[in-house]
Amino acid sequence: MEQRGRLVVAATTLIRSSGTRAPAVLGTVHNELDGVPTLEVALRLDSVPVPQPLDLPLPAEIDADGRAVWRLPSTPAHARHADPDTDPAEQELRAALAHVDTLECEHQELKNELAETNTGVLAMYVESEERDEQLRRAHAVIFRELEDALRPPAPEVPGLEFGVRYQPAEADSPTGGDLYDWFLLPDGTLHVTVVDAVGHGVVCTRTAVTVSHTLRTLALEGHPLDVLIRRTSEINPGLMATVLLARLDPRTGELRLANGGHPRALLVRGDGSETAYLPVDGRGVGFPKPGSAGIREERLHSGDVLLLYTDGLIESRGGEDQGETRLITAAQRHHRAPANTMTADIVRDMHDIVRHRDDTLILALRYLPPASGHPGL
Structure with missing residues (x-):
């Protein structure tokens, strides 16, 4: 046996x-x-x-x-x-x-049955991944088109060079609540709006679009700069956003600023002699007692650069004061670069370390009046 x-x-x-x-x-x-x-x-x-x-x-x-x-x-x-x-x-x-x-x-x-099952599961997984990739590509196209529609191209203004850089907090929410608008008023003055809706992602886009369009309508109707934020808040109860408004006369370099709870603009002199913030007190749309407390007036000289931005640029490491100091350094380092290159370089420097993700927007306006004899003008 x-x-x-x-x-x-x-x-x-x-x-x-x-x-x-x-x-x-x-x-x-x-x-x-x-x-x-x-x-x-x-x-x-x-x-x-x-x-x-x-x-x-x-x-x-x-x-x-x-x-x-x-x-x-x-x-x-x-x-x-x-x-x-x-x-x-x-x-x-x-x-x-x-x-x-x-x-x-x-x-x-x-x-054999297990091998066939595994083969089938693998085929289903591969097919699912291919469908997901197709959806991601389709979404990317839609998001790019949506972003292009929400972010207007720079107007053609002799004597002004424009630069813009936008970076969303999340890759799948490329629109976010940080929007800008720039257009010429009937008298030839450039109007610039920067809006930062409270919150993040696509949900905030509606708020930012509504606020931005209201401001444009009021500006084109001829309302004074110092009442635009307050009137926008009255027209849109329940919406909350910080706002920075700028008016620049390209013929004279005269600049006027109104602020509704937004980070202050930064002025970089073209000769490198000075880099200074331009503070204006005020409260944003939807906040108690909204509106700009006053109007800040400056005059730009040939080569000067005005930077307008949202708080995601200076708060990536958490502290606003430290972020403002670092922004001055970055602006001085890159202020001679073309405006679009300058904005991209500044964002890269400011986001070398990111502890707090937020939508980030920065606009650059370089004043180059034809009388300066600047090449190409």
Whole structure:
């Protein structure tokens, strides 16, 4: 019985290593000399394992037909008289080998089904990733079109060079609540609006658009600069946003600023002699007692640059005071670059370390009156 047990284990091992699905064949051969029957078990292999397992509990012979063959002496008590087809021991061995065959076939079928399932799951995953990528590309196109629609191109004004840089807090919310508007009034004065709606993401875009359009309408209707923020708040109850307004006469360089709770503008002199903030007190749209407390007046000279921005630029590390100091350094470093390059360089410097993500917007207006003889004008 011990030898027959080793036979079952050896056959099982070969079935697994070769991947065969053919059943084991059990038969009896008689020795030509003494006629003693020998039990022969043959297993046809689909592929001969190379190398063959060396730890088989009962080694097999591999014949020319690619079969693994085991030969065992028949049960001594029945060596001459027992019928292999009715001998209980032989029947038990047949049953054991048949059971092994069944189990191995079921095992192989399960492996095949699992492989097919895994292949199907992988195909579904790849297809899902492809669909997600297509959606991401489609969303990117939509977002770019939406952003272009919300961010107007710079007007063509002799004597002025414009630069703008916008960077959203989140890649999947490229519009955000930081918007700007710039246009010429009927008298030729440039009007600039910077709006920062309270909150983040696309949800704030509606607030920023409404505030920006209201300010444009009021400005074109001729309302004074110092009442625009208050009137916008009255027209749009429930909306909250900080606002910075600038009026620049490109013929004279005269600048007027109104502020509703927004970060103050920064003026960089073209000759590098001075970099200074231009503070104006006030409260934003939707805040208690909204409006600009006054109007700040300055005069720009040839080469001067005016920077208007939102708080995401100076608060990426958390502290507004530290951010304003760093902004002065960055503005001085890049103030001679073209306006668009300057804004991009400043954002890169200010966001070298970002601890607090927020929508970021910066506008640059360089004053280059034709009378200055500046190249290209």
